[in-house]
Amino acid sequence: MTLAHSTTARDAATNAVVDLLDAAASKLVFRVGGTLGSPGAAAATLTFATPAFGASSSGTSTAGAIASDTNAAGNASSVSKASLQTSGGTIHIYCDVAASASDINMSNGLVIASGDTVSCSSLTYMALGA
Amino acid sequence: MPELQAAVGELHGTITITRKATGLTETFRIVGKVNHEQAEALGLPTAKPVEGDSDDTGTQHHGA
Numbered sequence: 001m002t003l004a005h006s007t008t009a010r011d012a013a014t015n016a017v018v019d020l021l022d023a024a025a026s027k028l029v030f031r032v033g034g035t036l037g038s039p040g041a042a043a044a045t046l047t048f049a050t051p052a053f054g055a056s057s058s059g060t061s062t063a064g065a066i067a068s069d070t071n072a073a074g075n076a077s078s079v080s081k082a083s084l085q086t087s088g089g090t091i092h093i094y095c096d097v098a099a100s101a102s103d104i105n106m107s108n109g110l111v112i113a114s115g116d117t118v119s120c121s122s123l124t125y126m127a128l129g130a
Numbered sequence: 131m132p133e134l135q136a137a138v139g140e141l142h143g144t145i146t147i148t149r150k151a152t153g154l155t156e157t158f159r160i161v162g163k164v165n166h167e168q169a170e171a172l173g174l175p176t177a178k179p180v181e182g183d184s185d186d187t188g189t190q191h192h193g194a
Contacts, residue, residue, distance in 0.1 A: 017139070030145075063143075082141065082162055095141050095162035110158060115150035123143035127164075 005128050010059030013127035017092065018053035018061045025087035026052045028066060028120060030112065032077045036094040043079050044072040044118035052084070053125060063123040074114035084125075093125070139164035 005013075026048040034040025049064035084093035097110070112118060141162035148155045 082160075084141075093139070093141070093164055095139070095164045097141075097160045097162045112147060113150060117148040117150070119146040119148075121144045121146060123141065125139065125141050127139045129140075 004130060005059075007058055010126070010128045010130065011056040014056035014059055014061045014125060017127050018051075018056070018125060020092040021048060021053065021084055021086065022051035023086055024050040026050075027083075027085050027087065028063075028123070029083045029085060030079045030097070030110075030118065031081040031083060032075045033080055034094075036083075036091055039083055039091060039094065040081055041075055042073055043075040043112040044069045044116070046118060046120055059128060059130065060124050060126045063120075063125070066120045066123065068117055068119040070117045072112050072114065072116045072118050074112050074116060076111070079110045079112055 028046040028048060029039075029042045030044045031040040031042055046069050047067040049066065051064070053061040053063050055061065080096060082093075082095055082097045083091045085091040141160070141164065143160050143162075144157060145160060146155055146157045
């Protein structure tokens, strides 16, 4: 049986999560592996605007401007996770991120080197599917 | 009683990396799946992976 949610319910769920990142200087961190309870090493750390996300519409919330990491910590291993967390380091979202390529064979995946500049030009979050 | 299931959260975005070593810029489209543990911790309904399903978390496109 397929479970469906109303748009109101989807907005409520999404807003409940993104509101946890309303405080100033919440972070988007790209990481090398790890879990929510034991996060992997940070390869790049970007800073959200305040609040991080706008109000949900049609179940999806869009992040405001995100400040780049102009001197990434980097890591020899591929980035495979991302965390969305408060400035104090409390992680509210921990997710897998894909690392494949359509135009170029990225055999090493998404590798961020030390000193690279990492920018995020768009980011949306959806808590529940339709 | 059947277990109700719902889709877990998704994160979509575009990131750009300017390489310090070369000065070249690479753009990636990312798709993230929020893990079940976190969704449960937040009190959100979750969908457990279906046995045999791919664990692929999305696609990423590389551009100039």
